[in-house]
Amino acid sequence: MEQDCLLELSGITKQYPGILALDHVDFSLELGEIHGLVGENGAGKSTLIKILNGVAIPDDGVISLDGVPQVIANPRDSAALGMAFIHQEPTLFPNLSVAENLFAGHPRLNRWGLVSKTEQMQAARQLLARMNLEIDPSALVGDIRLAEAQMVEILRAISLDARILVMDEPTSSLTESEKHSLFKLIESLKAEGVSIIYVSHFLDEVLAICDRITVLKDGKKVSTHQAKEITKSDLILKMVGHGLEVGEGQSQSHAGDTILSVRALTVHDVLHDITFDLRRGEIVGICGLLGAGKTELAKALFGLLRYDSGTVVIDGEAVHVRSPRDVIRRGMGFVTESRLVEGIIGGLSVRENATVTLFDRLSNWLGLLDRGQQRQMTGEMVADLGVRAASQEQHIMYLSGGNQQKVVLGKWLLLNSTILILDEPTRGIDIGAKREIYRILQRLAGEGTSILLISSEIDEVYDLSDRIFVMYDGRISRQIARGEVTRNELIALVTESISLET
Amino acid sequence: MKPNSISEPENHVARAWNAPSRLPNLKFLKRLPDETGLLIILIGFGVILSILSPYFLTVGNFVNVIITMTSTGIVAVGMTFVMLSGGIDLSVGSTMALAATIAATYSKSGSSVVVVILIAVGIGAIIGLINGIAITKLRVPPLITTLAMLSVARGLELIYGRAVTVTGLGSDINFLGRGTIGPIPVPIVLLFGLYVIASVVLSRSSFGRKVYAVGGNERAAQIVGIKVNQIKISVYVISAVLSAFGGLILVARLGSAPTIIGTGLELDVIAAVVIGGTSLSGGKGGVWGTLLGVAMLGLIQNTLNLLNVSPYYTQLVQGLVIFVAVAIDMNRRRGT
Numbered sequence: 001m002e003q004d005c006l007l008e009l010s011g012i013t014k015q016y017p018g019i020l021a022l023d024h025v026d027f028s029l030e031l032g033e034i035h036g037l038v039g040e041n042g043a044g045k046s047t048l049i050k051i052l053n054g055v056a057i058p059d060d061g062v063i064s065l066d067g068v069p070q071v072i073a074n075p076r077d078s079a080a081l082g083m084a085f086i087h088q089e090p091t092l093f094p095n096l097s098v099a100e101n102l103f104a105g106h107p108r109l110n111r112w113g114l115v116s117k118t119e120q121m122q123a124a125r126q127l128l129a130r131m132n133l134e135i136d137p138s139a140l141v142g143d144i145r146l147a148e149a150q151m152v153e154i155l156r157a158i159s160l161d162a163r164i165l166v167m168d169e170p171t172s173s174l175t176e177s178e179k180h181s182l183f184k185l186i187e188s189l190k191a192e193g194v195s196i197i198y199v200s201h202f203l204d205e206v207l208a209i210c211d212r213i214t215v216l217k218d219g220k221k222v223s224t225h226q227a228k229e230i231t232k233s234d235l236i237l238k239m240v241g242h243g244l245e246v247g248e249g250q251s252q253s254h255a256g257d258t259i260l261s262v263r264a265l266t267v268h269d270v271l272h273d274i275t276f277d278l279r280r281g282e283i284v285g286i287c288g289l290l291g292a293g294k295t296e297l298a299k300a301l302f303g304l305l306r307y308d309s310g311t312v313v314i315d316g317e318a319v320h321v322r323s324p325r326d327v328i329r330r331g332m333g334f335v336t337e338s339r340l341v342e343g344i345i346g347g348l349s350v351r352e353n354a355t356v357t358l359f360d361r362l363s364n365w366l367g368l369l370d371r372g373q374q375r376q377m378t379g380e381m382v383a384d385l386g387v388r389a390a391s392q393e394q395h396i397m398y399l400s401g402g403n404q405q406k407v408v409l410g411k412w413l414l415l416n417s418t419i420l421i422l423d424e425p426t427r428g429i430d431i432g433a434k435r436e437i438y439r440i441l442q443r444l445a446g447e448g449t450s451i452l453l454i455s456s457e458i459d460e461v462y463d464l465s466d467r468i469f470v471m472y473d474g475r476i477s478r479q480i481a482r483g484e485v486t487r488n489e490l491i492a493l494v495t496e497s498i499s500l501e502t
Numbered sequence: 503m504k505p506n507s508i509s510e511p512e513n514h515v516a517r518a519w520n521a522p523s524r525l526p527n528l529k530f531l532k533r534l535p536d537e538t539g540l541l542i543i544l545i546g547f548g549v550i551l552s553i554l555s556p557y558f559l560t561v562g563n564f565v566n567v568i569i570t571m572t573s574t575g576i577v578a579v580g581m582t583f584v585m586l587s588g589g590i591d592l593s594v595g596s597t598m599a600l601a602a603t604i605a606a607t608y609s610k611s612g613s614s615v616v617v618v619i620l621i622a623v624g625i626g627a628i629i630g631l632i633n634g635i636a637i638t639k640l641r642v643p644p645l646i647t648t649l650a651m652l653s654v655a656r657g658l659e660l661i662y663g664r665a666v667t668v669t670g671l672g673s674d675i676n677f678l679g680r681g682t683i684g685p686i687p688v689p690i691v692l693l694f695g696l697y698v699i700a701s702v703v704l705s706r707s708s709f710g711r712k713v714y715a716v717g718g719n720e721r722a723a724q725i726v727g728i729k730v731n732q733i734k735i736s737v738y739v740i741s742a743v744l745s746a747f748g749g750l751i752l753v754a755r756l757g758s759a760p761t762i763i764g765t766g767l768e769l770d771v772i773a774a775v776v777i778g779g780t781s782l783s784g785g786k787g788g789v790w791g792t793l794l795g796v797a798m799l800g801l802i803q804n805t806l807n808l809l810n811v812s813p814y815y816t817q818l819v820q821g822l823v824i825f826v827a828v829a830i831d832m833n834r835r836r837g838t
Contacts, residue, residue, distance in 0.1 A: 304725070328727040342725055347718035347785035348711075356715055357726045363708035371706075411726065 005067070006031045006195050007164060012061035014047050021047040023219045024061070029164065034186065034196045036210035036227065038203065039239055040430045043216040045199050049166055052197075053085055054078040084157030086167045088428075090149040092156075094142030099124035101141050102156050127155055131188050133181075147178035151185055158189065165189065166197045171205060172428060175289045175456065176494065183209050201431065203232050215239055239431065256280035259450050260332075260419055262301070265310030270296045271474045274310065278419065283441065283451045285465030287458060287494050293474040294454045295337055298421045301452075302334045303327055314419070328357070333412025335405070337423040337454075343408040344396045351392040353407050354378040357415045381410040385440060402433025409440070420444070423454045438464060458494060462487050470494055540779065540794045540827070547801055555808040563804065565687060569755070571800040572689040573598070575793065576748035577767060578774045579700045580741030582792045585775050586704070587737045588717040588784025589644040593633060594745040595767035596655035601625040601746030603659050606668040606759035615674040619750060626746030627739055629655060634735030652768065660761065668759040679754030689751055696744075700789045713737060717784025773820065774799055777827040798823065 007029040014022040022044045029035050039045050050056035051063075054072040062069050065081055072078050078085075092101045099120050100107075108123060110116040124137035133155075135148050144152070150170060157165060171179045186196060186209060200206050206213055207227055215222040215238040222238050258277045265274040271293050278284055286294050299305035301312065303321040312319050314330045321327055324334070336342035345353055355362060355374045362370045378392050385406040389399050396404055405425065412420060422441075426434045441464060445451055455461050461468055470478040470493050478493060485493065552559040577594050584591045605622035613621070629651065636647045681688040704710035715723040716733045724730050745764075753759045778795030780787025802819055805811075 302725070323727075324725055325727045325729070334725055336722075336725060342719075342721045345715050345718040345722050345785070347714060347781075352711060352715075356711075356723075356728070359708040359711055359728075367707040367709055368702070369706055369708055369711060 005029070006033075006065065008062075008064045008067075009048075010062050010064075012048070012051060012058045012063070014044075014051065014056060014058050020219050022051070022058070025216070025219070025221045027214055027221065027224075029195050029197060030211075031195060032190055032193045033212065034190055034198055034210045036206040036213040037197055037199045037216065038201075038206055038213060038235065039216035039222075040432055043239070044219040045216055046168070047219075048216070049085070049168055049197075049199065052078060052083060052166060079160070082161060082163035084160065084162035084165050086150065086154055086157065086165060086170055088169045088172055090141075090146070090153045092141045092149055092153055095140065097138050097140055098128075098135055098144065098152050099137040101152055102127065102137075102159055104156070106160070123159075127159060131155065131158075131185055133185070145178070147174045147182065150174070151182065154185060154189070158194070162194070164195050164197065166199070168199045169201065169428070170198075171200065171202060175291075176491075177289065179205070203235055207232060207235070236431070256282075256448070259315055260301075261313040263311045263313075265297075265300060265307055265312065267296065267300055267305060267307045267474075269474075270305070271300060271307070274476060276469065276476060276479070278450045278452065280418075280450055281445050281448045282466045283445050283453055283464050285461030285468040286452060286454045286471060287456065287461045287468065287490070288471030288477075289494065292471040294471050295423055296474070297471070298334065298336075298423050298452070298454055301327070302332065302421060304334075328415070328417075331416070331418040333357075333415065333417030333420045335408050335412070335420065335422045335425050337427065339401065339404055339408060339428070344404050346395070346397050348396065349393045350382070350387070350389050350396050350399070350407055351375060351378045353396045354381055354392075354411050354414060357411050377414050381407075381414055384413075385410050386436060400429075400433070402429035402436070405429055405433070405437065406440075409437070413444075418448070419450045419452070421452045421454070424456065425453070426455070426457065426460060434460075458487065458491050462490055539830075540777070540791065540798070544794060544797060544801065547798075547805075551801075551805055551808070558804075558808055563808075565690070567797075567800045567804045568693070569687060569689050570803070571796050572693050572755075573748040573752040574767065574770050574774065574799065575693050575796040576696060576751065577741075577745050578771045578792045578796050579696055579789055580737075580744035581771045581775050582700070582778075582780055582787065582789050583704070583713060583737040584644075584741045585772075585780050585782065586717045586784055586787055587713050587734055588720065589637065589734065589737065590648065590772070590782075591633065591738060591741045592645065592648040592768045593629065593651035593655055594741060594771055595764035596652045596659065597626060597629045597742045597745040598749035598752070598764035598767060599761070600629070600655045600659040600662070602749030602753045602759050602763055603663045603668060603761070605746075605750055606671055606753050607663070609672040609675050610668055610670050612672060615672070615677065618672070618675060619747075622746040622750045623743050626743035629746075630739030630742030631735065633742065634738035637738065638731040638734050663759075663761060665761050667761060668753075669757070671753070671757060671759075675750075675754045676757070677754070678751055679756070689755065692751065697789055697793055704788055709733070709736070714785055717781075717786075719785070770799060770820075773824045777824060795827075798827075 005028050009025065009027040012022050012025045012027070013020070025044065025048065027048070037045055037048070047056060051058050052072065054074040054077050057073065063072060064070060070081060072081065093104060096104065102124050103120050107115045108119045110119070121137055128135055128137060133151055135144060135152065141149055141152060154165065171182060174182060189196065198206065198210055207230075210227045212224055213227050213230065213235065214224040215235065217239060256279055259280045260278040262277075263275050266272055274297060276284070286297070288294050296305055300307045301321065303323045303326050306322070312321050314327065314332065317330070319326055319330060345356065348356070351374055355377060358377070359369065362373055364370065375392060381387070382389070382392070387399075387403050387406045387410065389403060396407060399407070409425070426437055429437075438460070441451060441453070453461060453464060466482055468480040468490065469476045470480065480490070548558070557563055577598065581591060581594060601622040604625060605618045608621055609615075609618045633647055633651055636642050637644050678688060683691050704713065712723070712728050712733050715728055716730055720730055749764060752763065774795035775787070775792050776782065776795070777798055778787065778791030778793070780791060799820060802823060803816055806813065806816055806819065
């Protein structure tokens with residue numbers, strides 16, 4: 001074992017002002033090994049990655065490659081050692097072709113010193129074929145799917161002779177089938193002798209594809225395990241220090257009378273004949289593959305996507321939804337899938353982000369805002385949802401993802417929204433914050449709030465929902481009551497996208 | 503600073519709500535407004551000048567500088583609104599010219615000062631409305647819309663006024679440019695009054711905070727039900743109305759409306775707003791910074807005057823100051 005050790009970190013320590021981000025962490029990576037790195041947010045995973053990338057410099061400890069101690073002072077050093085980093089969002093040039101992206105920075109030149117497009121295209125085709133990928137090398141990266149772009153990024157690293165790939169949450173934006181192709185690619189890479197450090201919140205994936213798994217907690221290494229010898233619940237136990245199953249004990253149904261009634265909602269080429277009822281206090285989960293129309297349904301209901309036909313009835317009143325205001329007024333709230341792009345308002349404080357929906361209500365006849373009331377309401381929301389921030393006046397950008405999300409949710413609660421549409425509400429936040437959000441949702445439903453929960457995390461939908469809609473190709477292909485199918489049947493229904501209804 | 507890069511320490515230091523800080527002294531420093539740096543530079547500037555020129559530290563010189571900058575300062579308020587919302591308005595100079603020329607013509611033919619003001623402001627409002635509607639409904643980018651308006655409004659002014667300076671204005675309009683309220687010149691009262699109002703509107707009013715929200719994240723603002731288009735149209739109307747009003751004050755002070763009035767004004771005004779720390783991408787900044795930016799420009803001109811430097815150098819120095827101010831600001835934000 002020891003002689004195969006490619007990368008070895010020993011006693012790595014990193015101190016930031018006020019916190020010890022890494023405390024004498026040991027870590028080793030063998031040739032051709034896939035080594036999972038797990039832990040809650042703040043456990044030290046990203047710091048460790050930054051150290052390997054040369055973005056952060058350790059205060060203490062030794063990094064050795066092939067048994068030789070190395071200093072990684074900047075990303076250039078890191079690349080020279082054969083390390084490549086794949087992040088959640090690909091860092092590619094959307095305006096250039098797949099082939100140009102693969103060879104960006106080291107283009108294939110002809111004898112005149114000009115870029116040889118034919119040679120480049122050929123090399124790209126070979127590389128793609130070697131990894132069994134069906135991606136057109138002449139397509140613009142901006143036009144291909146996110147999952148494909150991610151694979152292009154991985155291939156770019158390979159074409160640069162990377163020996164160690166560090167993948168940070170590579171699957172968080174991928175659908176089930178895309179994940180599958182990514183895992184196949186990872187297997188091919190492993191077969192070629194590439195070693196991979198795989199960082200992910202998705203423990204099932206980590207358990208499935210990794211050889212060994214190292215758990216970090218509060219900057220310390222807890223343990224390293226052979227993936228075959230540890231279970232998911234043990235892993236979670238090691239990560240959080242106390243056991244949990246997501247949504248432990250399914251929530252009870254509190255469903256009352258119908259509050260939202262949608263009939264034959266149709267958006268040309270996107271949504272077809274969507275019909276359903278949502279009852280008071282009910283959580284309806286919506287799952288389906290990327291492109292099934294989940295987000296589009298949410299946007300159509302919230303006035304962000306014009307529908308061509310169909311009716312929406314809220315609390316007995318037919319509403320022609322043309323803008324968010326039409327439904328906000330009737331008690332609907334929307335937590336979008338992309339927190340940074342559509343959720344938080346970066347330049348504003350926690351207080352203003354929380355009360356932005358209430359600006360009109362909180363202003364007097366001169367149009368001046370009542371800051372005292374803003375503070376009081378924000379304070380209540382913050383206490384209620386357990387938002388952790390230094391103060392109400394802190395810029396929301398500086399909160400962690402989970403706390404930002406709580407504020408985004410909280411602003412609708414302050415408006416007393418009775419129907420919440422949540423699109424991927426726990427994407428990119430750690431397990432602890434996820435559990436808190438689950439608890440909040442269950443409590444809200446118990447208090448009579450109706451929730452449409454759109455998620456690509458089957459567990460989350462399965463555990464929280466009173467009913468589940470499976471969407472496929474812009475339709476609700478299946479409506480499932482609680483307990484009607486097992487978790488695995490639901491996964492099969494979603495991933496195979498076969499409508500059993502017909 | 504990217505949110506990712508600090509998310510990790512954040513989790514650890516996440517303190518209890520309202521927990522008392524262990525370092526109250528530093529906290530006080532942090533609470534100083536962003537404009538403090540600029541203010542210190544300005545004061546430093548002033549100290550050096552007062553040594554170089556005995557005339558600098560006289561009331562007469564100060565009043566003179568402020569009055570010279572009044573129109574720029576008024577227009578800069580509108581530009582601050584526009585830039586906070588994430589837009590830009592290149593048409594301010596031409597709008598000023600068109601409104602001032604037409605208003606001056608009415609004044610010459612005997613209209614009262616109230617009518618003249620209403621005409622100027624009305625013309626501004628129409629131009630702002632056109633800009634705003636083109637930007638929101640036709641979705642032409644602000645840069646292009648207002649660039650076109652810069653040309654159109656200037657063209658209209660030349661056609662209307664036949665490229666002749668309007669002189670012989672009604673005497674009642676003089677008050678706006680040369681009158682005094684008590685010992686204080688009217689333009690100065692108007693200028694500071696406007697900044698106080700604008701500051702309250704921006705920092706305390708529902709409308710003002712929505713301007714910041716739209717500039718900070720337009721998508722998110724739309725999703726929480728803010729009428730984004732209405733806010734955007736409003737800021738262009740505010741900008742154009744203040745341009746027209748600023749033009750009127752200038753004309754009243756000069757006693758005539760020269761054809762070239764407001765030429766190149768957009769650059770001075772944008773410079774003042776940017777020096778004052780308002781973000782080019784919107785959502786950050788405010789009018790007090792802008793006022794300091796205006797003061798900076800005024801001071802540069804005054805300095806070169808007092809030191810008998812050829813006015814040809816003004817543009818050169820101004821360009822360098824803008825560059826340095828923005829460079830310092832960008833690096834300060836990225837640093838820390």
